[in-house]
Amino acid sequence: MVDLLLTPEQQRYQELARKFTREKIIPVAGTYDRTGEFPWPIVEAVKEIGLNCMTAPKEYGGPELDSLTISVIVEEFAYGCAGVATTLGGNGLSSYPVLIAGNEEQKRLFFGTLVAGGLGGFALTEPGAGSDAGAVATVARRQGDEYVINGTKCFITTGAMADIFIVFASTNTALKHRGLSAFIVEREREGITIGHEEHKMGIRASNTVEMRFKDVRVPAGHLLGREGEGFKIAMQTLDMARPIVGAIAVGVARAALDECINYVKSRRDGGRPLASEQLVQFKLADMAMKVETARLMVRRALALKGAGLPYSKESAMAKAYAADVAMEVTAEAVAIMGALGYSKDSRVEKLMRDAKITQIYEGTNQIQRIVIANHLLRG
Template identity: 50%
Template structure:
């Protein structure tokens, strides 16, 4: 099954599959081991425009639908979750500008992305994880500038980012209505990044702190108006959650394919273990869950393209798909048996990669709060 995509997307999907087969799938094993930044791999991907898939056609993009992009991102995630997260993180960083930016800001952003530049979205802080409203970073107006101070953490792509969308308090007394959103470019004095996190999974994606020390930016870098930052961030995450679900489907699809291939070759009691109904049922359950998650993603993306409210759908897609991913990768390890626990086989890495999908872009506990609020009402 899968997504129904345009002819242009089918051609690009073939190109991405070939790229991932040649440049990502095997290389990712080494980057997973060392934790090094895959500079050559990512430079090639940027040159091919894989970070710019979500640039709107009116700003020079190639005009793909969100369903088209989902098929491409799923293929990237099948090759390596860290690679897909890195590619999609620039799209995440674009969203605040596309949601709330002026025409000039949108044009500038899209020119940067089309030129191969990468971005990062900086919301999370040491004391503001699930409670994003508890951020302490500040932005003080000073003439025709803002001066930013604070620390962000767990920021995907930060070490390689050329631009950042950053939340900061412009009015501490106003709670969430005192949070604003800013566009900050790499090289701005007072902006620096910390040490890469030594993560359990998606080790091909790099994550670190972003430090703001008297970081002065032009006042025109404010996105929207003062006090709209929290709303912009939540709108950004509403969209981003669906893409998390999309990547989860890709990783799960890879896990199922690896499990099938292994089960056809592994001989026990005189026959391939795939001949056992218990293994067949495991595979069937994987397929059911993967396709269900894929169609949840597709439904949400269709609503986005149609301009129909999708907040509930996005939370469901993200929550279900990421829970599904952990279940599917766990079952894949089980089918491999003891070999599945060895780094010599691919499912061990897939299992480690899976866990973060239940955490980033809002933990699944937060997703259930969002879902309950939509369903139950106030």
């Protein structure tokens, strides 16, 4: 069905992503979920359609897609597999700090790597610093024309595979979050090691690891912005990324709804089609309304962003609401499909496991509610 809220160009990208998902992601999503292997063939294939770095400006060889268009594409990828969508979205997340604070030389380095087919990583989270970015213990000490980075990061998406990273480290621990700074760090820098790999409940096609930095030296020119601007860069990055997580959640919820509809159409209960039961119809209607509302909230947040208007509150709302909807709709799909829904032979079992992470990463939904409340109370 044509989405009349999208421009013809956005519709073209939607169809491109939908075809890619149908042909390249859905047939192998179950296999990657079972094995936990990294989906290299899909990563290679997405380069062929020019969507491996959707945020990259045209002057560096990228498509420079607007955020709303990216959300449309990501929703389609997530319809096939949230783990694959998370992997393919990693270049966007890691590039936001460069778009926010990078100079010409830094953009050329970072986007040159990604447009050529490389992968980017975003290293903020630490064992003692999850929701509280001000508690980051990784430090960067200036030594002449270099910074020396020491510390440990965890839950880093695509960390074992990425070619270039945005690493957040404190340049002044006494200032807490005001001492946080952001750096571009190439993978080949001496002193970077990969630690524990996470074996996750869902999004198992994505790589998630611990990273250790031991006397890692980077040029002073790899500092994004100025010392102490890292927290602001991180918060602006998360504002940009949260509606995209919302789009992943919408894709997961939409897939669960479609699976459920197909099931009740074919299932008979007491000689009658399950789809004829009014209770089931009401549940499907509620699920569909939630999916549509979540998508509209994502698009509203990104429309505000595209217009250059404040959107931090709406970004948090879109992420939190869509993530909660994904969890509710996938759980309802499992319930309606009963024993089959709970079985690993059913797609909705995977969708329910995948949905949970959308309530956690890019800031938990509890943190989103704090952000929303703070905006409301400030008037």
